[in-house]
Amino acid sequence: MKVLVIGGGGREHALSAAIGRSARVSEVVCAPGNGGIAAVAKCVRADQKDIDDLLRVVAAEKPDLTVVGPELPLALGLVDAMQQRELRVFGPTREAALLETSKAHAKRFMQRHTIPTAAYAVSESQREALETLEMFHLPVVIKADGLAAGKGVLICEQKAEAEKAIAGLFGGQLLGEAQQSIVIEELLTGEELSFLVLSDGKHAVPLVPAQDHKRIGEGDTGPNTGGMGAYSTDTMLDAQMREWILSHIAQKTVDGMAEEETHFKGVLYCGLMMTAKGPMVLEYNARFGDPETQAILPRMESDVVEALEACVDGRLQETEIRWKPGASVCVVAASGGYPGSYMTGLPIAGLGEAARVPGVEIFHAGTSFDGEQYRTAGGRVLGVTATGADLQSALGSAYEAMGRISFEGMVFRRDIGHRAVKK
Numbered sequence: 001m002k003v004l005v006i007g008g009g010g011r012e013h014a015l016s017a018a019i020g021r022s023a024r025v026s027e028v029v030c031a032p033g034n035g036g037i038a039a040v041a042k043c044v045r046a047d048q049k050d051i052d053d054l055l056r057v058v059a060a061e062k063p064d065l066t067v068v069g070p071e072l073p074l075a076l077g078l079v080d081a082m083q084q085r086e087l088r089v090f091g092p093t094r095e096a097a098l099l100e101t102s103k104a105h106a107k108r109f110m111q112r113h114t115i116p117t118a119a120y121a122v123s124e125s126q127r128e129a130l131e132t133l134e135m136f137h138l139p140v141v142i143k144a145d146g147l148a149a150g151k152g153v154l155i156c157e158q159k160a161e162a163e164k165a166i167a168g169l170f171g172g173q174l175l176g177e178a179q180q181s182i183v184i185e186e187l188l189t190g191e192e193l194s195f196l197v198l199s200d201g202k203h204a205v206p207l208v209p210a211q212d213h214k215r216i217g218e219g220d221t222g223p224n225t226g227g228m229g230a231y232s233t234d235t236m237l238d239a240q241m242r243e244w245i246l247s248h249i250a251q252k253t254v255d256g257m258a259e260e261e262t263h264f265k266g267v268l269y270c271g272l273m274m275t276a277k278g279p280m281v282l283e284y285n286a287r288f289g290d291p292e293t294q295a296i297l298p299r300m301e302s303d304v305v306e307a308l309e310a311c312v313d314g315r316l317q318e319t320e321i322r323w324k325p326g327a328s329v330c331v332v333a334a335s336g337g338y339p340g341s342y343m344t345g346l347p348i349a350g351l352g353e354a355a356r357v358p359g360v361e362i363f364h365a366g367t368s369f370d371g372e373q374y375r376t377a378g379g380r381v382l383g384v385t386a387t388g389a390d391l392q393s394a395l396g397s398a399y400e401a402m403g404r405i406s407f408e409g410m411v412f413r414r415d416i417g418h419r420a421v422k423k
């Protein structure tokens, strides 16, 4: 069969590579893909912000299955449009994806279904928000309602800071567009965990857990990024806690969605805070995480396409997903200056030597390839992923491979997995 992957980052490279390994798959196409993805898939030009353009690609390529990577095509209704045309697609409808695309909607949903999350209030005007703020203890978390590419969450220690955030969100100064509603919520403390499940609309089946590293600097300092690395181990979540999260959060969400007739089919990403009172949902995403996917998929032993098709066909319960024991890690190399402004077009050296380190797979996030030379083409450039018997050995391989890669201004964190290493 032929599979089309929508997207062009590290997550889509990991997806395209895993899909290409499936015995069922004869061809992988990625739209738009990137320089590195071109080694595992045919890359075709596409505008991910334009549903008509994506439908044009689907009509031209005639895939047997389409897998949607990023949130934007979900938010724009690509899955709905494809389902109307009776085309096979993995991902939630626009309405189901509201769990990610509207934080107010997600919070109300969790409240309706008693899914543990931070205490919150939704405000629809600056005045209402300032009044609501009075009810909260500091520090407080202020969130834009809609998609904000990681820039819509503000943790405010001081009241003046919170008032400024509220004014900036409703006034449009903070995100470029004035918000119609915001969420104010209690600050949760603990360790974060990315708990992803596959769902066929009825059943939730967990992937191995992962942890992301959002800050640019070592020791979790400096500004937030799209993710500087991720890791996954057998020991980060014990079986009892995993079952608790599955039944009280993930399966409960899938059940709640089914009850409300907005069946969730696809990947449900539960971003959790492991608080002293137990796991609580920080956010939902309606898609695979980036860079979690680069750490998760190399640990999958069974056929990913079989699992994705089982979701589409509503027979996930019969499907067994098998995992390699041990650990994996993905370390991201970014352009100097990221997440601020950075240069592109810089030649990347050492990719061949790096790929020869046993257990290592390199996923490109922002690269171009002219037939001879890979060059940087984005803020996050590539992710070096390694699997191993335990986290230390995976880290050893990933950093050995990273040491063989270079481009001008390259930055990466040397402390990926530090919380687990310390334990």
Ligand code: AMP
Residues within 6 Å of the ligand: 118, 141, 143, 150, 153, 185, 186, 187, 188, 189, 192, 271, 282, 283
């Ligand atoms: P979100 O997009 O809602 O996940 O927020 C992005 C990040 O902000 C999360 O991964 C957390 O690091 C942080 N965050 C969000 N909500 C809270 C909260 N209630 N308490 C503490 N940190 C939070």
Ligand code: GLY
Residues within 6 Å of the ligand: 212, 226, 227, 285, 288, 289, 290, 291, 292
């Ligand atoms: N790693 C966080 C995300 O994919 O949103």
